[in-house]
Amino acid sequence: MKKIHIIGLGLLGGSFALALKKVFPDWEITGFDNDPEHMAMALEMGLISRKLEVPQEDTDAVILATPVDTLLGLLEKTLEQVGPNTLVMDFGSTKGQLCRQMATHPKRNQYLAVHPIAGTENSGPGAAAGNLFDGKVLIICEMEKTDIHLKGLAYDIFEAVNMKLRFMDPGDHDLHLAFVSHLSHVSSFVLGKTVLDKTKDEKNIFDMAGSGFASTVRLAKSSPAMWAPIFLENKENVLEAMDSYIEHLSQFRSMIAEGNVDGLNHEMLEANKIRDILDIKE
The missing domain is CATH 1.10.3660.10 (6-phosphogluconate dehydrogenase C-terminal like domain)
Incomplete structure (x- = not known):
């Protein structure tokens, strides 16, 4: 059983939780959202099994699905909290500045920069849909900088939820x-x-x-x-x-x-x- 933690339980985070629950029903999916209403709704909808403000040290993967202006601080904080075998990914719509600022981070090899080309005009956990990622493109940046074993876990996850992988330079x-x-x-x-x-x-x-x-x-x-x-x-x-x-x-x-x-x-x-x-x- 894998442990997945999602920070930001809106459209993307919530939909990814639903997609994971569908293909990996035995995995433990926890999460957190700064918005108390979103947090309560995510629990009520069963998007996650429980609320965790801090991911467990043995979590297999953490997904950051928050606004892009929060990602650098959140990424650095999350990498400090998790163990050496945890993969951290962000779903942000911009990649250049984040990849530049993370270039010399001591745990850079635990980070994978991805961007799912999926979404709607709606927001919040109430907009989450289990098929949002099905058949959609996922852009991966600087994949060579991520640990090969952690990257393998990411590929397994994205293949399981039926995403088409594309590789691009952040710029x-x-x-x-x-x-x-x-x-x-x-x-x-x-x-x-x-x-x-x-x-x-x-x-x-x-x-x-x-x-x-x-x-x-x-x-x-x-x-x-x-x-x-x-x-x-x-x-x-x-x-x-x-x-x-x-x-x-x-x-x-x-x-x-x-x-x-x-x-x-x-x-x-x-x-x-x-x-x-x-x-x-x-």
């Missing part, structure tokens, strides 16, 4: 995520704010909101407590992505203002190519 990870994930959230938050400002004058605007608006603004329901730290932690890459987006948006605006139908058609046809990349079928 490349942060740059790519800024464009395909972080920018999407910025756009959604700003679109939601733009429309909400308009409703101050036109109360019935949401009566005209269709599925297109709903899908585009869905991410605006995401947790600010999670996303504000991500934007700031990955600031350089997020600003680069936003600058590029603003440039394209300004060009699009100019073509509309000028009545440039050929230009608009060309830009939209170019954007349509995203369907081929994402394998979206008509």
Whole structure:
């Protein structure tokens, strides 16, 4: 029987607990969350068997699923608390700064930097779903710096919950995520704010909101407590992505203002190519 401890029992931590319970029903899964309501809900839902503020020294693996601005301090503290045979992983959405700061840590070989590309716009343990990770990509950074035996345990776990492993440099990870994930959230938050400002004058605007608006603004329901730290932690890459987006948006605006139908058609046809990349079928 393995002992797994999860710190942060929201969407990712709670869902991972459910996934582990499904494939490893005999494993002991403990956890902790700073939010008393989340802690109580996690126990009520049976996400964990019991609350532990400090992982046991013989815990096999500790998963950190808290906001990115808490991870460095929490990672260092956790490594101090566990024994030499415990693996510690974080689920953070940024990896560059954390990997740089951990580079010379005396227990660096007990740490594995991972990022599951899984989630929804909902948060908290009530949003946890046992199939959240099923078939999803898991990015692993600097795998060569982790002890081979501990890394083997991680691979066994991720294979058991049916995740697809990908390996990336931390800097490349942060740059790519800024464009395909972080920018999407910025756009959604700003679109939601733009429309909400308009409703101050036109109360019935949401009566005209269709599925297109709903899908585009869905991410605006995401947790600010999670996303504000991500934007700031990955600031350089997020600003680069936003600058590029603003440039394209300004060009699009100019073509509309000028009545440039050929230009608009060309830009939209170019954007349509995203369907081929994402394998979206008509």
